[in-house]
């Protein structure tokens with residue numbers, strides 16, 4: 275199985291050349307679960323139930339390799355945010371390399 279990476283940026287407009295963190299991606303787990311496995315802290319308060327919105331992230335590259343937003347995400351994130359690449363990491367699965375901004 276090929277090893278894919280996700281890269282995390284602390285600043286939304288940081289150069290993609292200088293990521294804050296980069297980890298191997300477990301594609302069978304949500305991005306939030308991947309964060310937990312690597313000690314990355316988010317504002318998650320509902321334990322991954324798509325209720326609090328605290329786990330939101332922005333996909334900077336690789337959006338096409340991620341699952342489509344589910345209806346629960348469309349309740350928390352408005353259409354504009356979804357178009358800009360915002361997602362709930364607790365509902366997000368990425369199949370290949372992605373670059374993520376965590377607010």
Ligand code: FES
Pocket residue numbers: 306318319320321322323324325326327328329330362363364365
């Ligand atoms: S952890 Fe609460 S919405 Fe994702």
